[in-house]
Amino acid sequence: MSYYIIKLIITTLLIVLISEISKRSSFIGAILASAPLVSVLAMMWLYIDTRDALKITALSNSIFWLVLASLPLFLVLPLLLKAGVNFYLSMAMSISLTVLCYWLMVTVLDHFGVKL
Structure with a gap:
């Protein structure tokens, strides 16, 4: 159960971080949002799981x-x-x-x- 909570926290923090950075700099926010961070996280979680x-x-x-x-x-x-x-x-x-x-x-x- 704690593993799923860690996954949720990391993934949620990433999204919140990008939105907060975007308030200050749309360019840096765009770089972070366009990088395949969510895809990389999904692949990492999938590999760890399977x-x-x-x-x-x-x-x-x-x-x-x-x-x-x-x-x-x-x-x-x-x-x-x-x-x-x-x-x-x-x-x-x-x-x-x-x-x-x-x-x-x-x-x-x-x-x-x-x-x-």
């Missing part, structure tokens, strides 16, 4: 393909905000587009025999 390198390989490959599908969020959100669209509506529209892109990516990859 000691299975094949699971890490599968996770890493899936992350690669799905990161591509998440990129439109970072293009559309600032465009909507600059156009004066309400933050929450902009976020909802950007997330909806990202969900659609995930679905398209999974569908296209499945068509070409790539299993995530």
Whole structure:
């Protein structure tokens, strides 16, 4: 049980740290947020839990393909905000587009025999 609490604390602290740093410097916050810290943590926790390198390989490959599908969020959100669209509506529209892109990516990859 304490292992799960440690995982939660470390992962939560990382997210809070990035948001606090972003208040002071959006550039440094962006560097930290764009670094695959969450993915690295997930791979570390998975490896510690399973000691299975094949699971890490599968996770890493899936992350690669799905990161591509998440990129439109970072293009559309600032465009909507600059156009004066309400933050929450902009976020909802950007997330909806990202969900659609995930679905398209999974569908296209499945068509070409790539299993995530």
